[in-house]
Amino acid sequence: MREGLLCGFRVVDLSQDIAGPYCTKLMAGLGADVIKVEPPEGDPSRRAGPFPDDIPHPEKSALYLYLNTGKLGVTLNLECTDGQRLLHELLKDADVIVESYPPDRAHALGISYSFLQERCPQLVVTSITPFGQTGPYRSYRAHEINLYGAGGLMYITGDPDREPLKMGPPLSQYGAGQNALIATLCALWQRESTGEGQHADISIAEYNLSILENAIAAYTYTGHIVSRMGNRGYGRAAHGIYLCRDGHIGVVAMPDHRWLAMSEIMEREELRDSRFQTRAGRLENADEIDALMLPWLVEHDKEDIFKRGQEAGLGFALVHTFEDLLRCEQLVDRDFFTPVEHPEAGRLQYPGAPFKIDDAEWRTAPAPLLGEHNEAVYCGRLGYARQDLVRLRQMEAI
Amino acid sequence: MGLPLEGIRILDLSWIWAGPYATKLLADMGAEVIKIEAARAYDWHRGPVSPAPGAQGITSYPDGVPGERPWNRSGWFNSLNMNKRGITLDIHTPLGGQTFLELVRISDVVIENFRYGILERLGFGYDVLRCTKPDIVVVSMPAFGNSGPWRNYIGYGVGQELLAGMAHMTGYPGEDPMKSGINHGDPITGSHAAIAILSALFRRHRTGQGAFIDISHMESSVCLVGEYILGFQMTGRNPDRMGNRHPAMAPHGIYRCRGEDQWLTIAVESDAQWQCLCEVMGRADLAKSPQFTDVLSRWCHQDEMDSAITEWTQRMDAGEAAALLQNAGVAAAPVLTSRGLLNDAHFRARGVFKTVTHPETGTHLYPGMAWHMSSIKNKPYSSAPRLGEDNSYIYSELLGMTRRRLEEMEQEGVVSTIPQERRIT
Incomplete structure (x- = not known):
């Protein structure tokens, strides 16, 4: 029978921003039962674009739609006692709670780990915050750019002699969300033998400093501070992003022993020059090599260049635009994109599972409308009457 | 356990x-x-x-x-x-x-x-x-x-x-x-x-x-840009290359600080935080300036605003400026180098780096568990x-x-x- 790998687990998701919702999106995709809990006015990501035709609409935010596939959605006001009672009823049967409040705020809302541990000892509590649950910065605010800076990634991104640069997409938050899921699954695994939940404390800044490649060891081993290398990193020539006829292409002249293929691909005899036969020699003459490649590159299209490189055994890479990605033959052939029909936002192609596991199900139900599953969850699972929902709504508890 | x-x-x-x-x-x-x-x-x-x-x-x-x-x-x-x-x-x-x-x-x-x-x-x-x-x-x-x-x-x-x-x-x-x-x-x-x-x-x-x-590495990575995949279908546009700026927040960027290659990141998400930033910088004039009172005005005048902020940051130590802003409720953080990370009081307090002895390299600090x-x-x-x-x-x-x-x-x-x-x- 096709079923999700994580079917049977129950998750209550109080998290906002990106990290927590991506963590629980993956759980939902893998078959866990995820209830996304939003404040009555809706999750802040409903206000984040892009929106269809640039018209903001709470049910049509691309960020919200993408991050919340496969989840049930309820509204709940954690600021009032009724809301807190509902949450604790939800948590009785839950395996996991994922939250992203600043630690002091979580305490005030009655969802701190110490409070939850007493009442629901089986619960795995996953907290994802910019700087973690302890330490002097635990209450600091941070957006992606601050996290990229504080975690050491920004210092090494950008051109030498210019200001450091942030990545365009919010990769720190997504990556921390991935780590949060690994931590959560480890805690659930341990619970199989101990019967007890525990607290997973994820700091987004710490995720960043854990993926600095060799930067930490370069300093501790040699005192060298790795800095910005721009488009010419890793001590290599012909190794970066170049202009071509219809956009940009990643020329990656690797592996080294296939260097001569470059002259055939680019129809430039001069690239066989004896000075270019070693990696060090190529680096020394990197500008000259660029000048030899460029006239050919600007006369050719990126997909053509990419394939010529690959067919010659070189690791060329396309600089894909989002338009390119949607029609990329490799992604299409593997059925990576999945159409999802949403009642308000319509039918769109969504990225599918990050990995394929034989016949296991990957769930892609559309993101919930605001409060869509209030009745199913509060009446169907917790046993409240519909009239109770009216009262709770009037009290602004849901 | x-x-x-x-x-x-x-x-x-x-x-x-x-x-x-x-x-x-x-x-x-x-x-x-x-x-x-x-x-x-x-x-x-x-x-x-x-x-x-x-x-x-x-x-x-x-x-x-x-x-x-x-x-x-x-x-x-x-x-x-x-x-x-x-x-x-x-x-x-x-x-x-x-x-x-x-x-x-x-x-x-x-x-x-x-x-x-x-x-x-x-x-x-x-x-x-x-x-x-x-x-x-x-x-x-x-x-x-x-x-x-x-x-x-x-x-x-x-x-x-x-x-x-x-x-x-x-x-x-x-x-x-x-x-x-x-x-x-x-x-x-x-x-x-x-x-x-x-x-x-x-x-x-x-x-x-x-x-x-x-x-597939490519598929796995595309999962981290999902909103832009949807966004392209919604708007027909690719996201712009904005450097360190943000489509909605302003100010949002990186500012030169005292010392060589020292930088501070700041992200302001509300008018109230803009007022706090101005107060920390001691710039009541900016706080009152109609050019900067609301997000749309600030977004349109980012170059002037960023110069004004840099006037303040370039006299400041990045870490001290970040602490002042955080205490006033503004998201700010220094751009840390590897040395800065190893010496940072917060990461030290959390025991992020572990001392490990390797038989052929001796004793060094390494990044420990990622959570x-x-x-x-x-x-x-x-x-x-x-x-x-x-x-x-x-x-x-x-x-x-x-x-x-x-x-x-x-x-x-x-x-x-x-x-x-x-x-x-």
């Missing part, structure tokens, strides 16, 4: 970063990871057998000295492979292959990131491994996955941000696309691999079923394995091999611990 993943055994054939990153995360959580290398094909991150004088490459030797056995002294390798066991085993040889299957029989997971089809050609495809161990979980992660027209294409870490659309939306405004200072695709795909492994182990626990996990768990206090760290360090434990103790068999393997070079010079690409 023991570590969460105690009792899980992972055979790790992977090299470089993505695969070893996945197994690092699982090893830190207590899984027994057995890293398999061969004397003639060991992890690139160990660097060459005889490095060219002065060439550090990506390795970093202690004080720049490669030493007698440079392959055991690479800082990058030693950071990424702590808490793992390491053996040498040449699975291309009949004896090596037979031994590999004996290890598969007592393991839970096999992970590899060779090019497409390599393991199958060596006679260790999923079907063979499954015959040996019916509930084995196998992870295969070639650049573009195990099917499709590009399956034979190769991918290095450097290409993943380009292929996944990330580079196209990264760069200084109006200039070419840019990639980051690291190969983001590797930790992204490594994390997805770890998630896949644990999820498959839960199913195995429930149903007894093993799994074949097929991961904290309430059940794990002061976890002991073991240094990354020297090439073949755990041969004796794995072959004699774990597999119970006779001395004669081990000698035979040594004679045939199957478990040699003397690496041969090889092409490091």
Whole structure:
């Protein structure tokens, strides 16, 4: 029978921003039962674009739609006692709670780990915050750019002699969300033998400093501070992003022993020059090599260049635009994109599972409308009457 | 309490970063990871057998000295492979292959990131491994996955941000696309691999079923830009390269501070925070200026606003300025270097870096676990394995091999611990 790998687990998701919702999106995709809990006015990501035709609409935010596939959605006001009672009823049967409040705020809302541990000892509590649950910065605010800076990634991104640069997409938050899921699954695994939940404390800044490649060891081993290398990193020539006829292409002249293929691909005899036969020699003459490649590159299209490189055994890479990605033959052939029909936002192609596991199900139900599953969850699972929902709504508890 | 993943055994054939990153995360959580290398094909991150004088490459030797056995002294390798066991085993040889299957029989997971089809050609495809161990979980992660027209294409870490659309939306405004200072695709795909492994182990626990996990680095990375995939379909536009600016927030950027190459990041999300920023800077005039009162005005006047902010920051220490702003409720953080990270009071208080002694490099600080768990206090760290360090434990103790068999393997070079010079690409 096709079923999700994580079917049977129950998750209550109080998290906002990106990290927590991506963590629980993956759980939902893998078959866990995820209830996304939003404040009555809706999750802040409903206000984040892009929106269809640039018209903001709470049910049509691309960020919200993408991050919340496969989840049930309820509204709940954690600021009032009724809301807190509902949450604790939800948590009785839950395996996991994922939250992203600043630690002091979580305490005030009655969802701190110490409070939850007493009442629901089986619960795995996953907290994802910019700087973690302890330490002097635990209450600091941070957006992606601050996290990229504080975690050491920004210092090494950008051109030498210019200001450091942030990545365009919010990769720190997504990556921390991935780590949060690994931590959560480890805690659930341990619970199989101990019967007890525990607290997973994820700091987004710490995720960043854990993926600095060799930067930490370069300093501790040699005192060298790795800095910005721009488009010419890793001590290599012909190794970066170049202009071509219809956009940009990643020329990656690797592996080294296939260097001569470059002259055939680019129809430039001069690239066989004896000075270019070693990696060090190529680096020394990197500008000259660029000048030899460029006239050919600007006369050719990126997909053509990419394939010529690959067919010659070189690791060329396309600089894909989002338009390119949607029609990329490799992604299409593997059925990576999945159409999802949403009642308000319509039918769109969504990225599918990050990995394929034989016949296991990957769930892609559309993101919930605001409060869509209030009745199913509060009446169907917790046993409240519909009239109770009216009262709770009037009290602004849901 | 023991570590969460105690009792899980992972055979790790992977090299470089993505695969070893996945197994690092699982090893830190207590899984027994057995890293398999061969004397003639060991992890690139160990660097060459005889490095060219002065060439550090990506390795970093202690004080720049490669030493007698440079392959055991690479800082990058030693950071990424702590808490793992390491053996040498040449699975291309009949004896090596037979031994590999004996290890598969007592393991839970096999992970590899060779090019497409390599393991199958060596006679260790999923079907063979499954015959040996019916509930084995196998992870295969070639650049573009195990099917499709590009399956034979190769991918290095450097290409993943380009292929996944990330580079196209990264760069200084109006200039070419840019990639980051690291190969983001590797930790992204490594994390997805770890998630896949644990999820498959839960199913195995429930149903007894093993799994074949097929991961394409490109697909895995595209999952981290999902909103832009949807956004393109909604607007027909690719996201702009905005440098350090933000589509909605202003101010939002990086500001030069006192000292050489010192920077402060600031992100203001509301009018109230703008007022706080002005107060901290002592600029009541800016706070009152109609050019900057609301987000739309600020967004339209970012150049003037950023110059005004820089007037203040360039007199300030980045760390002190960040603390002043945070205390006033404004999101701000210095741009930390590796040294800055190691010396930072917060990261020190949280014990983020661990002191580990390696027999051939001495005592250094390393990044420890990437998150904290309430059940794990002061976890002991073991240094990354020297090439073949755990041969004796794995072959004699774990597999119970006779001395004669081990000698035979040594004679045939199957478990040699003397690496041969090889092409490091």
